[in-house]
Amino acid sequence: MKMLRAIIRPEKSEEVADALAEAGYVALTKMDVVGRGKQRGIHMGSIYYDELPKVMIMLVVEDSQVEEVVGIISRSAHTGNFGDGKIFVTPVEEAYTVRTGSAGL
Numbered sequence: 001m002k003m004l005r006a007i008i009r010p011e012k013s014e015e016v017a018d019a020l021a022e023a024g025y026v027a028l029t030k031m032d033v034v035g036r037g038k039q040r041g042i043h044m045g046s047i048y049y050d051e052l053p054k055v056m057i058m059l060v061v062e063d064s065q066v067e068e069v070v071g072i073i074s075r076s077a078h079t080g081n082f083g084d085g086k087i088f089v090t091p092v093e094e095a096y097t098v099r100t101g102s103a104g105l
Helices: 008-020 061-079
Strands: 002-008 027-036 043-044 048-050 051-063 083-093
Touching: 002 008, 002 061, 008 027, 008 051, 008 061, 051 061, 061 083
Parallel strands: none
Antiparallel strands: 002 051, 002 083, 027 051, 043 048
């Protein structure tokens, strides 16, 4: 299993969630976050924005599904501008359902 964490533009979060749901990936967590990328924020004239609002979408999928999910997120979050986001993929050793105690997704 792998956990995908996608940091994306807030205005793209619904589009990404809808695209994932349409492909059958309905279980996810969304959080409002703030941060900055390699550009260290943005300059607009004389105003400097150090941290920008983003949305983090997290979901856990089987190893064989990672490529598909990364593609869905990348396509639906893409604007072509700086700040479109990042996707991080990390291994998940185990997962348990709290209600039942059962292991797995």
